[in-house]
Structure formats: structure tokens, C-alpha cells
Amino acid sequence: MIEIKNLKVLFKTFAMPFEDYNFKKNRVTFVKGRNGSGKTTLLKSLANLIEYEGVINIDGEVTYNSQEAVLFNRSVYENIIYPIKIRNLDISQYTKTIDYYCKVLDISHLLTNNAHKISSGEKMKVSIVRSIIFNPDIVLLDEPTTHLDLESIDELTILIKKLKDKITFVIVSHNQKFIDDLLDEEYHLGGNYVFSKINR
Numbered sequence: 786m787i788e789i790k791n792l793k794v795l796f797k798t799f800a801m802p803f804e805d806y807n808f809k810k811n812r813v814t815f816v817k818g819r820n821g822s823g824k825t826t827l828l829k830s831l832a833n834l835i836e837y838e839g840v841i842n843i844d845g846e847v848t849y850n851s852q853e854a855v856l857f858n859r860s861v862y863e864n865i866i867y868p869i870k871i872r873n874l875d876i877s878q879y880t881k882t883i884d885y886y887c888k889v890l891d892i893s894h895l896l897t898n899n900a901h902k903i904s905s906g907e908k909m910k911v912s913i914v915r916s917i918i919f920n921p922d923i924v925l926l927d928e929p930t931t932h933l934d935l936e937s938i939d940e941l942t943i944l945i946k947k948l949k950d951k952i953t954f955v956i957v958s959h960n961q962k963f964i965d966d967l968l969d970e971e972y973h974l975g976g977n978y979v980f981s982k983i984n985r
């Protein structure tokens with residue numbers, strides 16, 4: 786589903802190499818490692834959001850859900866339908882799914898609110914719905930649980946369990962219960978930087 790081979794991200798003063806790995810289809814893989822070990826860097830490389838060296842083979846469409854939700858200064862609903870709109874898909878086909886996702890994550894009452902004026906946890910849930918709404922093949926979730934209360938984490942767990950038959954998830958989280966409830970595979974990062982090898 787996702788194959789990484791000789792992957793390396795070059796920053797100004799150091800290089801960050803990643804061990805070869807195959808992320809399996811329809812499995813939930815957790816990327817583990819300490820702060821600064823390269824989890825976000827890996828996810829951004831998989832989403833093609835940063836430059837890298839080496840090979841990333843991806844079979845399907847990917848969305849990256851960032852550590853801090855970035856929403857437009859519009860209503861929650863406008864944010865959620867954005868991926869549908871830009872793909873020129875028929876929004877009416879997605880009404881039921883939007884209702885369902887919003888109900889599971891308990892954000893239905895926020896649809897007409899301005900997305901900048903809701904809480905951090907609520908923003909994360911909106912952002913997650915936006916990243917799954919158009920049925921991508923692979924969803925990368927970068928620390929989705931950070932701002933969520935325990936009940937919301939359980940709700941997100943339920944949603945991911947429902948979706949994993951059609952979506953492959955790669956997730957970073959430090960919430961042990963969330964990990965225990967969902968983990969199929971794990972990929973560990975040791976933060977094996979190679980310093981001062983690059984002159985740029």
C-alpha cells in the first residue's frame with residue numbers, strides 16, 4: 786500500500802534517514818517515537834508535502850491531517866465539504882455521510898459555527914471529518930488525540946474501526962488506550978539523525 790525505501794529527509798544541518806517499511810492496506814499502523822524523532826516529518830513525506838530523497842510508492846490517494854488543525858475562516862460545514870467541492874463531486878451524495886461522521890464525533894451542532902471560533906478539540910474533529918469525507922485510500926493522522934477528551938477519543942476509535950475496511954490509516958498518538966484499541970502494526974522511529982554530513 787505504501788512502500789518506503791532508502792527514504793531520507795534532508796534539513797539544513799542534518800539528514801533524517803528512515804528504515805525501509807511497507808505500510809499494509811486496511812491496517813492501522815501507529816508510528817511511534819519520542820518528540821523530535823521524525824514522526825511528523827515521515828507523515829509529511831508520505832503526503833508529498835516536503836522534499837525527500839529515496840522512494841515512496843503509494844497505491845491510492847492520501848490525506849494528511851496535521852497535528853494542529855488548520856481550518857478556513859468559514860463555517861464548519863464549508864470546511865467539511867471543501868474536498869468534495871474542489872473535486873467537483875456532487876455534494877448531495879455526501880449528505881448522509883457528513884451527518885453520520887458528525888454524529889459519531891459529536892460535532893453536528895457546530896455545522897453552522899465559524900470554524901475559527903470552536904475549541905481545539907472540536908477543530909481537530911472537524912479536520913478529521915474533512916480528511917476522510919471524500920473516501921481517500923490512505924489517511925495520515927498526526928497526533929489526533931492531543932486535544933480530545935477521553936469520550937471523544939473513544940468516538941474516534943469507533944469511527945476508525947468502522948472505516949478501516951476501506952481506508953488505510955497511519956497514525957501518530959501518545960494515548961495508550963487509543964493505541965491499544967486500534968493497533969494492527971507499528972513502525973518505530975529512533976531519531977537516528979546524521980549530523981553535519983551535509984554542507985548547504
Ligand SMILES: Nc1ncnc2c1ncn2[C@@H]1O[C@H](COP(=O)(O)OP(=O)(O)O)[C@@H](O)[C@H]1O
Nearest residue numbers: 796797801818819820821822823824825826827
Ligand atoms: N523544516 C525543518 N528544518 C529543520 N529541522 C526540522 C524541520 N522540521 C523538523 N525539524 C526537526 O526534525 C526533527 C523531527 O521533527 P518532527 O518530525 O516534527 O518530530 P516529531 O513529530 O516526531 O516530534 C526535530 O528535531 C525537528 O526540530
Ligand SMILES: [Mg+2]
Nearest residue numbers: 824825826852
Ligand atoms: Mg510531530
